[in-house]
Amino acid sequence: MALLKVKGLTKRFGGLLANNEIDLEVPQGSLFAVIGPNGAGKTTFFSMISGFLNSTSGSIAFDGRDTTRMRQDQIAAMGLIRTFQLVQLFKGMSVAENVEVGCHLATRGGVAAALLRPSWFRRQEAEVHERARELLDFVGLGAQADLDAELLPYGQQRLLEVARALASRPRLLLLDEPAAGLNTQETDGLAHIIEKINRQGTTVLLIEHDVGLVTRIAHRIAVLDFGRKIAEGTPDEIKVHPEVIAAYLGVEEAAYA
Amino acid sequence: MTSLAITSPKPAARLDRFSLGLLGAGALLFAAVLVYGGYLLTVMQLAMIYGIFCLGLNFFMGYTGQASFGQNAFACIGGYGSAILCVQYNWEPALALIASMGVAGIAALVIGYPTLRLRGHYLAMATFALGLITYDISVQWTSLTQGYMGYAGIPPLGIGSLTVEDERLKLLCLGGLLLVGFWISQRLRDSRFGRGLRAISGSENGAAALGIRISRFKLIAFVIAGLYASAAGSLFAHTVGFISPEVFGPQMVIVTFTMLYIGGVGTLIGPVVGAIVASLLPEIFRSTGRFQDIAYALVLLLMLIYAPKGLSALGALFRPRKDKGEA
Ligand SMILES: Nc1ncnc2c1ncn2[C@@H]1O[C@H](COP(=O)(O)OP(=O)(O)OP(=O)(O)O)[C@@H](O)[C@H]1O
Numbered sequence: 001m002a003l004l005k006v007k008g009l010t011k012r013f014g015g016l017l018a019n020n021e022i023d024l025e026v027p028q029g030s031l032f033a034v035i036g037p038n039g040a041g042k043t044t045f046f047s048m049i050s051g052f053l054n055s056t057s058g059s060i061a062f063d064g065r066d067t068t069r070m071r072q073d074q075i076a077a078m079g080l081i082r083t084f085q086l087v088q089l090f091k092g093m094s095v096a097e098n099v100e101v102g103c104h105l106a107t108r109g110g111v112a113a114a115l116l117r118p119s120w121f122r123r124q125e126a127e128v129h130e131r132a133r134e135l136l137d138f139v140g141l142g143a144q145a146d147l148d149a150e151l152l153p154y155g156q157q158r159l160l161e162v163a164r165a166l167a168s169r170p171r172l173l174l175l176d177e178p179a180a181g182l183n184t185q186e187t188d189g190l191a192h193i194i195e196k197i198n199r200q201g202t203t204v205l206l207i208e209h210d211v212g213l214v215t216r217i218a219h220r221i222a223v224l225d226f227g228r229k230i231a232e233g234t235p236d237e238i239k240v241h242p243e244v245i246a247a248y249l250g251v252e253e254a255a256y257a
Numbered sequence: 258m259t260s261l262a263i264t265s266p267k268p269a270a271r272l273d274r275f276s277l278g279l280l281g282a283g284a285l286l287f288a289a290v291l292v293y294g295g296y297l298l299t300v301m302q303l304a305m306i307y308g309i310f311c312l313g314l315n316f317f318m319g320y321t322g323q324a325s326f327g328q329n330a331f332a333c334i335g336g337y338g339s340a341i342l343c344v345q346y347n348w349e350p351a352l353a354l355i356a357s358m359g360v361a362g363i364a365a366l367v368i369g370y371p372t373l374r375l376r377g378h379y380l381a382m383a384t385f386a387l388g389l390i391t392y393d394i395s396v397q398w399t400s401l402t403q404g405y406m407g408y409a410g411i412p413p414l415g416i417g418s419l420t421v422e423d424e425r426l427k428l429l430c431l432g433g434l435l436l437v438g439f440w441i442s443q444r445l446r447d448s449r450f451g452r453g454l455r456a457i458s459g460s461e462n463g464a465a466a467l468g469i470r471i472s473r474f475k476l477i478a479f480v481i482a483g484l485y486a487s488a489a490g491s492l493f494a495h496t497v498g499f500i501s502p503e504v505f506g507p508q509m510v511i512v513t514f515t516m517l518y519i520g521g522v523g524t525l526i527g528p529v530v531g532a533i534v535a536s537l538l539p540e541i542f543r544s545t546g547r548f549q550d551i552a553y554a555l556v557l558l559l560m561l562i563y564a565p566k567g568l569s570a571l572g573a574l575f576r577p578r579k580d581k582g583e584a
C-alpha cells in the first residue's frame with residue numbers, strides 16, 4: 001500500500017516550473033530516494049509534501065488522507081516529519097534539549113500540566129529525557145548531549161537533526177540531503193543509521209546527491225531533472241537508465257564549460 | 258567512533274552555580290534594604306514590581322524570541338483596572354488585581370490573534386502602537402481614567418481587614434509575589450510547553466516541522482506576558498497608591514527593556530537580576546550629583562559591551578569548557 005501518493009504535483013515560481021506534474025507513490029515500509037542535479041526541484045518537492053510550500057496544482061495524499069492544503073504542524077502530527085537541507089537547529093538549546101523538542105508530538109500536556117505537574121506529566125518528562133539520550137546514542141552523539149547545539153561541527157548537526165526527527169516517532173521520514181557536508185566515514189555511518197531506521201519500520205524518503213550512497217541503500221529511486229520526474233525504478237534500473245546518465249553527464253559537462 | 262563517557266547521568270542542573278550566586282546577591286541586597294529602610298524601600302518595591310513585569314516579558318521576548326514594545330498596555334489595564342474597581346466600586350484589592358488580569362488576558366488574546374501574524378520589525382511596530390494607543394486612551398477617556406489627574410487613594414493590598422500598610426511589610430509581600438512569579442516561570446520553561454517556545458526562537462521552521470503550532474504557542478506566550486504585566490500594573494497601583502497615564506507610558510518600555518537586557522534576555526533569572534540591578538544602580542550614582550545620568554549610561558554601555566547576553570550569561574565565562582567528546 002502506498003503511504004504517500006503524489007499526483008501531478010506542480011510548483012511555479014514566477015516563470016520557473018520548479019516541479020512539473022510529478023507523480024510518485026512511496027510504499028509503506030520502503031526506503032525511497034529522490035535524486036537529481038542541483039536545482040532539479042527536489043527540495044521544492046519536499047517542501048510541498050511537508051506543507052511548507054503550497055503547490056500550484058496537483059494533489060498529495062498521506063496515509064489515505066488528502067494533505068494538499070494542510071498546515072506543516074497538521075501534517076507533522078499525522079507522522080510525516082522532515083529535516084532540512086540547511087539545518088534548522090534550535091539555537092540556544094543544548095543537544096539533548098533539541099531532541100527533547102522532537103518528542104513534542106509523542107507527548108502531551110500544555111501550560112496547566114507544566115504548572116500542576118501531575119504524576120503522569122513528571123513520568124513523561126523523565127521518559128523524554130531518557131529517550132533523548134537513547135536517540136543521541138543511536139546517532140553517536142551521546143557524549144555531546146549537554147553541549148550547546150550550535151557548537152557542534154556541521155556533520156554532527158545533521159545527525160542531530162535526524163535524531164530530533166526520530167524523537168517524534170515518524171511514520172514517514174523525509175531527509176533532505178542528510179549526507180551533505182559529511183566525510184566518507186561519517187556518510188557510511190549515516191547510511192547504516194538510515195537503513196536501521198527503515199528496518200525498524202519507518203518509511204524513509206531521502207533526497208541525496210551522493211548517487212553511490214543512494215544506489216547502495218535505497219529500494220527504489222526517482223530521478224528529477226528540471227522539475228520533471230525523468231525516471232523511476234530500482235537502483236539497478238536507474239544506474240543504466242539513459243536519460244539519468246545524460247542528466248548527470250550533462251551536469252558534469254556544464255561544470256567543465 | 259569512540260565516545261567518551263563524560264555525560265552526567267542526572268539531568269543538567271536547572272540553575273548553575275553562577276546563577277544561584279547572582280540570585281543570592283539579589284537576596285542579600287533585598288535583606289540589606291529591608292534593614293536599612295528609608296526611601297530605598299520604595300526603590301526595591303518598584304524593583305520587585307518591574308521584576309514581575311520582566312518575568313512575563315521574558316516569555317515573549319526571551320523564550321519565544323518575539324519583539325513586543327507594547328507590553329506596557331497590559332500593565333496599564335492592570336493599573337487602571339485596580340484603581341477604578343477599588344476607588345469607584347470599593348472592590349477588594351486582591352479581587353481587583355485578579356479581575357484586571359482576566360481583562361488583560363482577554364485583551365492580549367484578542368489583540369494578539371491578528372497581530373502575531375506579523376514578524377520582526379512589523380510586530381515590533383504593531384506592539385509599540387498598541388502601547389501608544391493604550392496611553393492615549395488613558396489620557397483621553399477622562400470619564401473612566403480621570404485623564405492626566407489619574408487616580409489617588411488606591412488602597413494597599415490585603416485580605417479583608419488585614420491590609421499591608423507598612424512599607425517593609427509591603428516590600429516583603431512584593432518579594433514573595435516575585436518569587437511566586439519566578440517559580441511559575443521556571444515550571445513553565447522547563448516543560449514540554451517551554452521547550453516548544455524556545456524551539457520557536459531557535460528556528461520556526463524546525464519547530465513547525467516537529468508539529469509545534471507556532472501561532473498558538475506565540476499567542477499563549479503573549480497572553481502570559483500580558484498577565485504578568487497586568488499583575489505588575491495592579492501591584493504598582495496598590496503599592497504606590499497613585500497612578501497616572503505617565504506611569505504606563507512609553508518610558509516603561511525603555512526601562513523594562515534595559516532591565517531584561519542587563520539581566521539576560523531568555524535566561525531564567527535574568528528578569529529578576531536585571532530589575533534589581535537596574536533599579537539600584539541609579540541610586541548608587543545619586544552621590545555623583547548631576548553626573549548621575551551620565552554615570553548610569555556609562556555603566557549600561559559597559560555592561561552591553563562586556564556582557565552582551567546579560568549578567569546571568571556571564572557564568573558561561575567561568576564554566577570549564579566542555580570536552581567535545583572526540584578530538
Ligand atoms: N522560494 C523560491 N522562489 C523562487 N525560486 C525558487 C524558490 N525555491 C526554489 N526555487 C528555484 O526552484 C528550483 C528548484 O529548487 P530546489 O531547491 O527545489 O532544487 P534542489 O533540487 O533541491 O537543488 P539542490 O540539489 O541544489 O538542493 C531552483 O531553480 C531554485 O532556484
Ligand SMILES: [Mg+2]
Binds near residue numbers: 042043044085
Ligand atoms: Mg535541495
